[in-house]
Amino acid sequence: MEKRILFLLIPLFAIVVKAQQTDPLKAEQYILQNEWVDSIMKSMTVEEKIGQLFMIQAYSNKDASHEQFVSEMITKYHVGNLIFMKGTPEKQVQLTNKYQNLTSKVPLLIGFDGEWGLDMRLENTYRFPWNMTLGAIQDNKLLEDLGKRIGEQCKRVGIHVNFAPVVDINTNPNNPIIGNRSFGESKESVADKSIAFTKGMQNAGVLANAKHFPGHGDTATDSHLTLPTINFSERRIDSIELYPFKKQFEAGVASVMTAHLSIPSLEMNSNLPSSLSENVVTNILKGKMGFQGLIFTDGLNMKGAADYATPAEINLAAFKAGNDILLIPQDVPNTIALFKASIEKGDLTEERLDFSVRKILKAKYLVGLNRFTPIAEENLLEDLNTIKDQLLHRRLLKNSVTVVKNNFNTIPLKHLEQKKIAYVQLGDDSGEYFASTLKKYTKVDVVSDPNLGGLLEKLKKYNLVIVGYHKSNKNPWKDYKFSNKNLVWLQEIARNNEVILDVFASPYSLLQISTFKNIDGVVVSYQNSQLSQELSAQAIFGAFDIKGKLPVSINNNFVAGQGIELKSLKRLGYTIPEEVGMSSKKLExxxxxxxxxxxxxxxxxxxxxxxxxxxxxxxxxxxxxxxxxxxxxxxxxxxxxxxxxxxxxxxxxxxxxxxxxxxxxxxxxxxxxxxxxxxxxxxxxxxxxxxxxxxxxxxxxxxxxxxxxxxxxxxxxxxxxxxxxxxxxxxxxxxxxxxxxxxxxxxxxxxxxxxxxxxxxxxxxxxxxxxxxxxxxxxxxxxxxxxxxxxxxxxxxxxxxxxxxxxxxxxxxxxxxxxxxxxxxxxxxxxxxxxxxxxxxxxxxxxxxxxxxxxxxxxxxxxxxxxxxxxxxxxxxxxxxxxxxxxxxxxxxxxxxxxxxxxxxxxxxxxxxxxxxxxxxxxxxxxxxxxxxxxxxxxxxxxxxxxxxxxxxxxxxxxxxxxxxxxxxxxxx
Missing domain, CATH: 3.40.710.10 (DD-peptidase/beta-lactamase superfamily)
Incomplete structure (x- = not known):
């Protein structure tokens, strides 16, 4: 059995060298890197090597018993990697220093799921826009800047690998788990934007992670809850879903995450998740595509994988499939026992184990863990919430505002002396910042009524109605759909008045609108944050250029890449001092x-x-x-x-x-x-x-x-x-x-x-x-x-x-x-x-x-x-x-x-x-x-x-x- 595996590995390596000439884990001082890896490898027991394969969950908002559990995993079972989940940055830094101090040979590789920044998991940290919002931006240098800044924030709290960016192409509007987390439906745009993000983050010294291989964008179910199925041909998957991964690998992304998907065209066993498929991970990802970086599974606690077999069997299957690090493995003790037994039986070779461990150690050297020093706790929150973050956030949102319809060149608003403007709020979230900012430019009345008839009567005296559609900005999975009542009201308002519709939600919400015939202007602002509301109002009045392009198609009404570019009218904008070269502190x-x-x-x-x-x-x-x-x-x-x-x-x-x-x-x-x-x-x-x-x-x-x-x-x-x-x-x-x-x-x-x-x-x-x-x-x-x-x-x-x-x-x-x-x-x-x-x-x-x-x-x-x-x-x-x-x-x-x-x-x-x-x-x-x-x-x-x-x-x-x-x-x- 051992000879057969070695035989398979030899041609695989040849394919890798041919397909990808560069190793994303190779350090500039690669000789010193190899010496360090070799010295560690020589000193490790089999148990210690197996421990390097695990990245277990660590929380900074749980009690002492959880901390004791994590500590035991590190000291007793030699777990080599942690993924921090919910909590606070202060506590996470304290725990990182504590857990790192427990390791005797090799420091821990710290992972994190921070697609839009540390705020995805940690309180009191900065939240940047969802990927769908970023997908509207035409200047990819901004995404590089974002990647770099998120990388800097990760590094500040001791994170070495951030599980971002999502490179899934969201071709299915009904996708329940990707959606706003995707850059859009264009494979070229997704590739370009994810590469820019990756470049920025890795330049900051944090490993990026392209996920979810081979592509989770066209699924209708959530792999956290079940095993989604992708019924596309291998040819289609190769030309669409794999495209951004190929480009990412060429650009040097350090790691990839394999998804829990059923893909019959790539794996004959339809019940076997792609993350556990040797054909998907070894033959396609490593072999055909030549990827040499770290390969993580998606969370092995997710139902898409967890229902397949026992936790230990799943973990072993994932490793055999070709993954290097098992993310959130369940039942570590029994998994270790099963790995050792498999090695003794010859089902798993120590050479295969060494192959992944060497990659993990190379990654640890690459992020500086060969010389780990404790993370500074002073001024942590100040370092994570800076003027730099606010400036970047503003630049991102200003460049994302998208106008997809503009009858009569209504936007930006001109000839205010001729306008009598009302604002009507639809949706179930607040639009107060949108309304208050609109009022900075001219008289805008907030008009409401519990009954449609009453509302239409009140709107008769206005010649322009700005309708703001506001949905929760709490997370990218929140419901974005119009209620039937809102759809009826919108059409009736538009039938009787000139209307600008501004959508503070996923652009997919526009799919529900049966006709845009009577809607004169359509603005997509993507998110309902305070800043998004304020900037969108400024854009409508011409305080800055509008440049955004739609990242997804809305039936036949608006296609991906559509967006009307509009020049500023040089009205006053509202921002923070640093955007115009002034000091907030001195203005205080x-x-x-x-x-x-x-x-x-x-x-x-x-x-x-x-x-x-x-x-x-x-x-x-x-x-x-x-x-x-x-x-x-x-x-x-x-x-x-x-x-x-x-x-x-x-x-x-x-x-x-x-x-x-x-x-x-x-x-x-x-x-x-x-x-x-x-x-x-x-x-x-x-x-x-x-x-x-x-x-x-x-x-x-x-x-x-x-x-x-x-x-x-x-x-x-x-x-x-x-x-x-x-x-x-x-x-x-x-x-x-x-x-x-x-x-x-x-x-x-x-x-x-x-x-x-x-x-x-x-x-x-x-x-x-x-x-x-x-x-x-x-x-x-x-x-x-x-x-x-x-x-x-x-x-x-x-x-x-x-x-x-x-x-x-x-x-x-x-x-x-x-x-x-x-x-x-x-x-x-x-x-x-x-x-x-x-x-x-x-x-x-x-x-x-x-x-x-x-x-x-x-x-x-x-x-x-x-x-x-x-x-x-x-x-x-x-x-x-x-x-x-x-x-x-x-x-x-x-x-x-x-x-x-x-x-x-x-x-x-x-x-x-x-x-x-x-x-x-x-x-x-x-x-x-x-x-x-x-x-x-x-x-x-x-x-x-x-x-x-x-x-x-x-x-x-x-x-x-x-x-x-x-x-x-x-x-x-």
Missing amino acids: SIDRYIDTILTEKMAPGGQVIVARHGKVVYNKSFGYQTDNKRRKIKDSDIYDLASLTKILATLPVVMKLEENKKLSLFSDLDDLLPSYKESNKEGLNLKQILSHYAQLKSWIPFYIQTLDSVTGKVSKELYRRNKSNNFSIRVAKDLYLKSTYKDSIKTYIIDSDLRESEGYKYSDLGYYILKDIIERKYEMPLDKVVDDEFYRSLGLDRTSYLPLKKFNWTEVVPTEEDDYFRNQLLRGYVHDMGAAMQGGVGGHAGLFANANDVAKIMQMYLQNGYYGGVQYLKPETIEKFNKRYYSHVRNRRGLGFDKPQINPREKPTCGCVSDNSFGHSGFTGTYTWADPDSGIVFVFLSNRVYPTMKNRKLVKSNVRTKIQSAIQEAIIK
């Missing part, structure tokens, strides 16, 4: 400034946004609306922007008019407004006004002239509590100014004296004048002009004059307890008295917004007038207005924009931003700044004037510019 210093603001009562609360290169990297709402601490500040809350109105409302319209040659910066004021003819201001031009170089007074306290000189209260002649034709200017709650008083304000400005001296003097009066010019040119109010020209198209649904007409009062942050003019809490009514006396719409004040919307306008400026697919202003217009024209007289201002200081005594900025930067500050405690050189947009909103404007702590502390300095310092040089 902003939190300390925020704590100071709250502790020292500089303001009750506020909002801070930091963006770089079009990506928001810090977004925090803090504190409360008022000192009574009843309402916490939300991202959606809106603030009185005060003088930010100048550059966010008046200025863009002036720029547009100048660009369209509707006015000139050099036109005399009396040419633009005839009422200024023969006044002392008739020769002023817009360049002077916008630069605060027109010798205008800084402001006129119009309101004081409307107060009763005796009581100090508002004049009864000029104000009423109820609105009428004669008293129509609403200055606050239940307070209306005489309708003709707007003309009086204009007269006061026309008749006001100019300053005697030339030079820079900040003035609000110029913006009263600019408002009149705009309204004269457009023949409509300023608030409607700026809304039509900019806000609705930009998606600024949290930006408005007269906010109480649009928002609930609870969403508007109060400014001041006014005890000098309106004598009430100002909430939703502009703080600036002059703007209030114009009915709340001023050229210099009156605008309300949240920080997110302010950032959009500033980003539009930073992108040379482009945002969301629209060129609002020409680059040369932005350049013209972002320029100092009077710097020779130490005037730092541009045209409308504030600029960095020239005079050291002035502190409009931190002094650390570029001279190309621009922005503005507001009296109520607001500030925004953009820097083209660094790509930074900074927004700070607060109500520092609460409870009264006497609270100047925020201003005196320069905390806003200190935060600006911290932002600059966070840029990674």
Whole structure:
């Protein structure tokens, strides 16, 4: 018998050499490797050699009796390999060090099943996307990066072989066990992606494992529960299922895992699992395909193998078939006895045993076990959950988002001014992060109803419905199918509305949809994680390029490889600082400034946004609306922007008019407004006004002239509590100014004296004048002009004059307890008295917004007038207005924009931003700044004037510019 086996082995080796020239287990210093292997082999008993064949389960979440069992397996039965299962990384490292210390001759080879990272088994570790998600990615370098990172994490906890990647080609949509674990249905794509993953992981020093040989992708049953059957011809299996394995072997994968399958065309005994078949493992895998690496069985506790015979007989059969390591063998003691008996009988030779043991030892040398050192326990969780992981995860998901249908080029969404959007959630999992991110871009209403009829009625007022289909992201085996109810609802919604369907589940869920005729856009986002939801929403609005391709076919509707590539519209994205070259840790210093603001009562609360290169990297709402601490500040809350109105409302319209040659910066004021003819201001031009170089007074306290000189209260002649034709200017709650008083304000400005001296003097009066010019040119109010020209198209649904007409009062942050003019809490009514006396719409004040919307306008400026697919202003217009024209007289201002200081005594900025930067500050405690050189947009909103404007702590502390300095310092040089 022994001679017959040797006779069979000799031609087998010849085939191996011919079929595969390289040995994936061969170390660079192979002479030293062979010397080490030889020395170990000489010292080993038969029992110790047999022990090297076993890889038993070890848990890090079980009790002492389990630890004692594993320890006994190592010391008494010489078990040479462990596969760690569930638990925590801290405990696993402790146990690995403990178990390694028990071995006297050869350290343990530690295996792990971490297809999408350590999270597959270990708590508090990082979870990367399923393979099906990765299958949509076109840049395979990303999969190499993923393999490397997972390899680094494995190595950090002492794992030497990770049972990944899955190279099964999922050609059966009903496959219950592979599915999302496969890269897809294309043999070329599966091969290419699995090779990239393997290359990365093995470059990190961890052995990869191609599984499940010869291919588990076209099965309809789970080998954990039964023995699946593959009824394909040998020719078909060779051309399809074996293809990625061949490519993997050529590329140097270190190990392979044999599957428990019934394959009649490859093994005559249909009851014999392929993992126990000599023809499959020895003749095909080793012989025909020439694989020289380690061969693992799939778990021998699985029903696909375990039902075949007794555990010891199964283990022996698996080894005889040609496997090297028996994964999760049952009944190790009896198996050892059976192996020894087989050797004594001559059914199994010691040479065959040595053949596999030498391979195992070579693998151990390859991963450094010839010089094992204990694994460091310090900073373990920090090392396993890094910014690097977050960045990689984002890159993977961004590159996977797939658009397979896009009627009318709906995606990414353009012309937001024409859209009235609803979001409807289907599926049985949450879509809250998807909905909340959609709302960052424009007004999106979450619409629901327990009845279909009620839902359709509610949706009648919308011209676009985004349907999110959300299923559990707990693991890749979770049910992904639509309920019958969801299918009916989807079709009815699509029959009545323009619909974008976004699927946060396996793409196979689309198989249930009978027709896509009425569904205008189809997005596949693959998984329902928080990050997947957030990024998919960003993709729909054009924050980044869409590149994904479908990894599987959906009947005849969409074929594998289909995906519509779409370019970014350069809308703001939302990410982590490191993606744009900033430090998360350094940005945390902003939190300390925020704590100071709250502790020292500089303001009750506020909002801070930091963006770089079009990506928001810090977004925090803090504190409360008022000192009574009843309402916490939300991202959606809106603030009185005060003088930010100048550059966010008046200025863009002036720029547009100048660009369209509707006015000139050099036109005399009396040419633009005839009422200024023969006044002392008739020769002023817009360049002077916008630069605060027109010798205008800084402001006129119009309101004081409307107060009763005796009581100090508002004049009864000029104000009423109820609105009428004669008293129509609403200055606050239940307070209306005489309708003709707007003309009086204009007269006061026309008749006001100019300053005697030339030079820079900040003035609000110029913006009263600019408002009149705009309204004269457009023949409509300023608030409607700026809304039509900019806000609705930009998606600024949290930006408005007269906010109480649009928002609930609870969403508007109060400014001041006014005890000098309106004598009430100002909430939703502009703080600036002059703007209030114009009915709340001023050229210099009156605008309300949240920080997110302010950032959009500033980003539009930073992108040379482009945002969301629209060129609002020409680059040369932005350049013209972002320029100092009077710097020779130490005037730092541009045209409308504030600029960095020239005079050291002035502190409009931190002094650390570029001279190309621009922005503005507001009296109520607001500030925004953009820097083209660094790509930074900074927004700070607060109500520092609460409870009264006497609270100047925020201003005196320069905390806003200190935060600006911290932002600059966070840029990674």
